[in-house]
Amino acid sequence: MASAPPKSSRTSVNTVTWRDVKPAAVILVGGPEEYLGIRAIDHIRAQVRAGDPDVELSRLNAAAYEPGFLRMVVSPSLFGERKLIEVEGVESMNDAFLTDALTYLKQPEDDAVLVLRHGGGVRGKKLLDAIKAAGWPVVDCQPLKKDADKAAFVTAEFKAGGRRIESSAVQALVNATGANLSELAAACNQLIADATSTVDAELVDRYYGGRIEATAFKVADAAMAGNGPVALSTLRHALATGADPVPLVAALAAKLRTIAKVAGAQGSSHQVARDLGMQPWLVEQAQRDVRRWTPDGLIRSIQATAEADAQVKGLSRDPVYAVEHAVTVISMSVQPR
Incomplete structure (x- = not known):
């Protein structure tokens, strides 16, 4: 049987993760991250089928919905099978679906699980607010x-x-x-x-x-370690094998951002990690690395990387030189151990 929303949450949003969501009479899977939405619905379906292998599955598209169809698919059958209804495209719902869904929320069927997939946006806000106000589970699928x-x-x-x-x-x-x-x-x-x-x-x-992103971070790691020859040779190998300069510069920028954030933070590695939304071990590594940087060297490296970013995105006819220059500046700015 589908569970009812907890009484304590009838006036607040009952947000759950896609890993923790349990079958209920109504479930909203909202947010633009499609992969998490798929995982959430798969997880719900697997739980329903584990409890009732003979569940009757129906799939609806809210944008092409026909009036009265929701009530038809949720109605109890002659053989008493549990019903699972998965509705996609709720962000593009037509007026007929909105009307029928709002009516259904007032008295959901006990032996039905209605899963609504809303990809984001303001369309259907009245329905979303009604689901949240009733305390039904909401899975927030954000990137x-x-x-x-x-x-x-x-x-x-x-x-x-x-x-x-x-x-x-x-x-x-x-x-x-x-x-x-x-x-x-x-x-x-x-x-x-x-x-x-x-x-x-x-x-x-x-x-x-061999992935471009992995190669990019190898270049960045060598540059941030002050090992210019290795950084440049890795960079040239990456470019020769088809790597795009854009992710290479992005990797340099990501490393420098981490150093800059940690350099200006106060507290233990765990406090800084919590404040910055980073892994503690990554903060500890950055705190060790920041000792090898002077403020001027960090500023110079950030400026060189920002210039390279603009150049590889169209402001220069020679993006390869732009990346090489940024790598050289960073490598030379790091103080010896």
């Missing part, structure tokens, strides 16, 4: 923009898969495949399936070291 959020996602994937992964490997995997969440998840699944022991950075590099 994972911060490295800390992506790292947390990787850690949770490995925990769910019963496999251990070192913190350095988590960041290496985010660097290599984190631009797209579905690719990041696929990489996690592959390593979970293939690895026979704890996943470390070396294994991640063996699998994904």
Whole structure:
């Protein structure tokens, strides 16, 4: 049976993660991150089928909805099967769906689970507000923009898969495949399936070291270590094998931003990590690295990288030189150990 919203939350939003959501009479899966939306709905469907393998599944499109159809698919059948109704495109719903959905919310069926997928925007706000006010579960599927959020996602994937992964490997995997969440998840699944022991950075590099993002961070790591020759040789190899200068500059900028943020922060590594939304081990690494930077050197490197960013995006006819210049400036700005 679908659960009712908790009485204590009938006047507040009952927000849950896609991993924790449980079947209920009405569930809103909202937000623009399509991959998380898919995972949330898959998770709900799997739980419903685990409790009732004979559940009757219906899929509706809210934009092409016909009046009265929702009531028809949720109505009890002669054989008493549980009903699971998945509605996509709620952000593009027509007026007929809005009317029928609002009516249905007043008295949902006990043996039905209605899952509404809303990709974002203001269309259907009246319906969304009604669901939230009633205390039905809401899964918020927002893009994972911060490295800390992506790292947390990787850690949770490995925990769910019963496999251990070192913190350095988590960041290496985010660097290599984190631009797209579905690719990041696929990489996690592959390593979970293939690895026979704890996943470390070396294994991640063996699998994904050839990715442009991974190569970019190798260049950035060498430059930030003050190793100009290695940084330039890695950069030239990357460019010769087809790497785009844009992600190469982005990697330099990401490293410098981390140093700049940590340089201006006060408190322990855990306090700084919490305030900046970063992993504690990454903050600790940056706190060690920042000792090798003078304020002038950091400013000079940031300016060179900003200029390179503009040049590789169209302001220069020679983007390769722009990247090489930024790498050289950064390498020379780092103080010897």
